[in-house]
Amino acid sequence: MKLNQGVEWALHTCLNLGWIEEAGDVGAAPTARLADFYDLPPAYLNKQLQALVREGILSSTPGPRGGFRLARRLEDITVLDVVVAIEGRAGAFDCAQILRSGPGGDAGTNYRESCLISQTMTKADLAWRKELASETLADIRERVVSLYPDTPSSTRSWFLNTKH
């Protein structure tokens, strides 16, 4: 069971956009520049960021001067929002309802709901989601600023100074 690498990329990119945009309007941030931060493959990062656009987390501007901006404040983006944008809404445990093929199995029963193993796995999945939903990107930003106070300005400077 592995989360897509894009989850890590997307979370870091959203925080970076937060710091870039704090500087005032610097326009949409091009994918190539956002990828440069961590030497990520731009085309694959673009695919992940488009998934965030579809969930209303980022907005994108097409064209040669185009790129990405935050579509809402970091206070209004939970970690779960980003994970769901990349991974989809399905739980980690994909109950195949094997009880249906078992002795006494009933084609009309929804074993995803009635099977007690499925219920336990779903409960754990909800605990994971609840934890991720309890953190916004603003919470993480705040802890970064508290521990690494230079990060916002150095991120912004790096982005602006190497832009052209």
Next chain:
Amino acid sequence: MKLNQGVEWALHTCLNLGWIEEAGDVGAAPTARLADFYDLPPAYLNKQLQALVREGILSSTPGPRGGFRLARRLEDITVLDVVVAIEGRAGAFDCAQILRSGPGGDAGTNYRESCLISQTMTKADLAWRKELASETLADIRERVVSLYPDTPSSTRSWFLNTKH
């Protein structure tokens, strides 16, 4: 992010072994018979059950009369034990430490520990594990018996009556 199908197979098979063995010694249960319960592919189920043997959850007997037995009581097997046997111990979030490649990144820093995004993802993973560790297979067995009281005897009968 998906768990291996083998997690569902392994959890159901452990419960079935519990019911089969309650009847007194019926010998090791052959993989082919355990697979028959749910029309599962025997070779692939065998692979999953061997993973449970490596974690000390089942024991296996080789040879033509061979098969699997529980190596410990259902009270002493948590759902997490089974999940870890199949999926391994790694967390769902596989931090690639992209901060190391970023502006100011330090080759000597362990960003799996210091990165605040990584910390959040690890915290959610621990919540998931804690939930799965809080349930033993005996807990699930008890709820099954309470809701579906015929399950133990019908499982056992099906196994014994179609054995030969």
